Amino acid sequence: MKHLFFFLLTLLGASAAQAQGVLTFEKELHDFGQVPEGTMATHEFRFxxxxxxxxxxxxxxASCGCTTPDWTKTPILPGKSGIVKAVYSSAGRxxxxxxxxxxxxxxxxASAVLTIKGNVLNKEQMKSKLTPAQLAQSPRLTLDRATHDFGKMEAGQSLTARFKITNTGKQDLVLGAISSPCYCVGYxxxxxxxxxxxxxxVELVYSQRKLGMQQEAVTITSNDLSGxxxxxxxxxxxxxxxxxxxxKESTTSVPFK
Incomplete structure (x- = not known):
């Protein structure tokens, strides 16, 4: 009887050890190949x-601040699938x-390591590697306008400007990082x-603490090889x-509008 008890205990322990979830990834390495500088290289690892x-x-x-991860945050049941997304910012890199x-x-x-790699080329390097026919197939970014005036705003307030961007090219247009001298503009x-x-x-968020009239030159990078x-x-x-x-505006006090 004693031997039977230990046998059952061992069997239950083995069954408990086998009762676990297993994450099986389709692949654990993704090579982007050549990446135009300024784009957000994105890949979804499926499991x-x-x-x-x-x-x-x-x-x-992520192993560095240049890579932003996202993932399926709900429980993944047996037989079900999910993703781990890695976004690499190539601007300035x-x-x-x-x-x-x-x-x-x-x-x-408990721990799985995924890898992304590639080679970031600036736009002149990319253009030199493409034929005229390939360049003609590249994406093109067209803005509906080049300026936005928020009017009066409070220091530290965050306001949103909306711009319409059209891809007039022949491949997917991928927007990259935003840069500005004030570091106060983002997606x-x-x-x-x-x-x-x-x-x-595309919605741009602007937050400024300097007082008075402000003008910010903003650059939106992308895989548009024309600039x-x-x-x-x-x-x-x-x-x-x-x-x-x-x-008080300038040297004259005027009613607030």
């Missing part, structure tokens, strides 16, 4: 839970890159690739919009 228990991804850590993303979960193998949401002939509304998009944001920045009914 399936081939185990017999749900899997929950606890965290995903020409040359070969090799970065890792570490996935931590409650799966049988509200990372835009998705824009198909040829299609348009998308980056340039636009200007302007605003009259006040310390406090609710300070009173009189605002």
């Amino acid at each position: 399936k839970n081939t185990g017999n228990q749900p899997v929950m991804i606890a965290d995903v850590q 020409p040359g070969i890159f090799n970065k890792t993303v570490t996935v931590t979960s409650n799966a049988a193998t 509200k949401n990372v835009p998705s690739p824009i198909r040829p002939g299609q348009s998308a509304t 980056d998009a340039q636009l200007t944001l302007s605003a009259f920045v006040l310390k406090d919009l609710n300070a009173g009914s009189m605002v």
Whole structure:
């Protein structure tokens, strides 16, 4: 009887050990090849839970700040699939890159390492490697306008400007990083690739603490080989919009509008 008890205990322990989720990735390495500088190189690593228990991804850590990860945040049931997305910002980073993303979960193998690599070329390098026919097939970024005036705003306030971007080229247009001397402009949401002939509304968030009339030159990078998009944001920045009914502009006090 004693031997039977230990046999059953061992059997239950073995069954418990086998009752685990398993993350099986389609591949653990993605090579982007040649990447135009300024684009956000994005890849989704797809996986399936081939185990017999749900899997929950606890965290995903990139090996550098230039890579932004995202992942399926709901429990992945046995037989179901999910993704781990890696986004590499190539702006200002020409040359070969090799970065890792570490996935931590409650799966049988608690840690999995995914790798992205490629070679970032500036636009002149990209153009030199393409034939005239290939250049003609490249994407083209067209803005509906080049300026936006916010009017009066309070220092530190975040306002949103919406621009319509049309891809007049023949390949997907991928928007990259935004740069400005003030470091006060960014995307509200990372835009998705824009198909040829299609348009998308891109929202830019502006937050400025300097007072007075401000003008910001903004550059939007992309995989458009003809060049980056340039636009200007302007605003009259006040310390406090609710300070009173009189605002001093220049040397003359005028009623607040």
